[in-house]
Amino acid sequence: MSLSLPHYSIPFNRPFLAGLELEYIRQAVAAGKLSGNGEFTRRCHQFFEHRYGVAKALLTASGTDALEMAALLLNLQPGDEVIMPSYTFTSTANAFVLRGAHVIFADSGPDHPNLDWQQVAPLLSARTKAIVLVHYGGQPLVGLYELLDLARKHSLWVIEDAAQAIEAQYEGQPLGTFGHLAAFSFHETKNISAGEGGMLVINDPSFMARAEILWEKGTNRAAFARGEAARYEWVDIGSSFLASELNAAYLWAQLQAIDIIQARRRQLWEYYAKALAPLAATGAFRLLPQLPAAQPNWHIFALLCRHETERDALLAYLRKHQILAVFHYLPLHLSPFYGPRHDGRALPHAERYAQTLVRLPLFHDLQPAEQNLIVRAIYAFYQTSFGLAFVE
Numbered sequence: 001m002s003l004s005l006p007h008y009s010i011p012f013n014r015p016f017l018a019g020l021e022l023e024y025i026r027q028a029v030a031a032g033k034l035s036g037n038g039e040f041t042r043r044c045h046q047f048f049e050h051r052y053g054v055a056k057a058l059l060t061a062s063g064t065d066a067l068e069m070a071a072l073l074l075n076l077q078p079g080d081e082v083i084m085p086s087y088t089f090t091s092t093a094n095a096f097v098l099r100g101a102h103v104i105f106a107d108s109g110p111d112h113p114n115l116d117w118q119q120v121a122p123l124l125s126a127r128t129k130a131i132v133l134v135h136y137g138g139q140p141l142v143g144l145y146e147l148l149d150l151a152r153k154h155s156l157w158v159i160e161d162a163a164q165a166i167e168a169q170y171e172g173q174p175l176g177t178f179g180h181l182a183a184f185s186f187h188e189t190k191n192i193s194a195g196e197g198g199m200l201v202i203n204d205p206s207f208m209a210r211a212e213i214l215w216e217k218g219t220n221r222a223a224f225a226r227g228e229a230a231r232y233e234w235v236d237i238g239s240s241f242l243a244s245e246l247n248a249a250y251l252w253a254q255l256q257a258i259d260i261i262q263a264r265r266r267q268l269w270e271y272y273a274k275a276l277a278p279l280a281a282t283g284a285f286r287l288l289p290q291l292p293a294a295q296p297n298w299h300i301f302a303l304l305c306r307h308e309t310e311r312d313a314l315l316a317y318l319r320k321h322q323i324l325a326v327f328h329y330l331p332l333h334l335s336p337f338y339g340p341r342h343d344g345r346a347l348p349h350a351e352r353y354a355q356t357l358v359r360l361p362l363f364h365d366l367q368p369a370e371q372n373l374i375v376r377a378i379y380a381f382y383q384t385s386f387g388l389a390f391v392e
């Protein structure tokens with residue numbers, strides 16, 4: 001009997017080199033600077049500031065770090081409330097829980113895992129300080145402007161968890177530029193990767209000076225290096241949120257290749273959409289709807305199965321054929337950690353996405369033959385006796 005993990009011939013994700021990653025890492029070593037905030041970090045900051053028109057960007061060791069910096073910047077007090085969707089990654093909530101905030105979970109919409117904006121107003125209280133938007137699969141929520149208006153009216157901070165949203169836009173404006181602060185991720189599974197990495201985007205200039213201090217362990221190191229401070233000293237709380245130049249060098253190569261990477265993802269995404277449309281039309285599963293005014297970034301290709309039993313059977317069938325497709329979040333309001341702290345409201349849509357959503361492999365060098373095999377396997381599944389029993 002073997003205890004080794006199964007080897008999937010088609011993994012869910014495969015890291016890739018866009019071109020100059022290893023050359024830039026070599027250059028960073030040759031330059032004798034591997035700690036953070038060096039030349040490659042500066043280039044990554046500039047890329048965000050120029051391409052997306054943000055006031056300031058700070059490279060972090062992870063998207064989680066960028067979210068934690070955002071939560072620190074808000075100066076939340078224990079008992080302050082932060083509203084966010086339950087259908088998200090733990091870091092979205094954990095960053096605020098670390099500050100002692102109470103997270104109020106809201107449900108997803110009926111057609112898309114994003115927050116249902118109309119559920120937010122009834123959840124507001126005198127203690128509400130912030131709303132966190134998660135752009136699931138790189139798409140903004142329906143009612144983005146309405147929700148921003150609501151936040152303005154109640155003087156609430158808006159934080160965008162844009163971890164999956166690089167290059168996506170709404171009405172021509174990049175996601176990550178709508179809130180006061182936004183967090184991007186360069187985790188291995190995201191469109192643009194540094195292995196681990198993140199970017200805090202500061203759209204409200206009042207946060208700029210303090211963000212730099214939190215980033216550099218509570219010191220004024222960045223201002224001192226620019227000659228703006230007489231002494232290099234400890235001036236506030238903070239942590240080591242900045243990323244190594246090794247990661248920044250890898251990331252810079254990926255950012256330079258962003259148009260090629262996005263075009264490839266689009267091609268793969270459109271192949272799935274076209275090939276699977278006839279099967280979706282039989283009612284076998286649904287595809288996530290696209291918002292008409294949104295520019296997608298091709299981050300996720302997801303199917304919504306009819307129910308959990310069929311979803312699990314599909315995943316098992318694909319696994320049997322050496323294809324690793326995966327489900328996504330378990331709703332945070334039902335998690336072992338936060339369940340007992342949640343106020344007991346049922347969030348049926350979040351629970352349904354947890355039970356029915358399937359993400360297919362989608363990565364830069366997924367081969368046409370591999371993608372064809374995945375599509376054929378999905379068709380074959382729905383022709384087996386199990387799948388057929390559900391086709392009306």
Ligand SMILES: *Cc1c(COP(=O)(O)O)cnc(C)c1O
Pocket residue numbers: 062063064065088089091092134161163164184185186187196197198
């Ligand atoms: C990936 C992701 C994160 C965390 O980013 P890391 O870089 O892995 O820390 C947070 N929120 C969402 C929605 C994500 O997809």
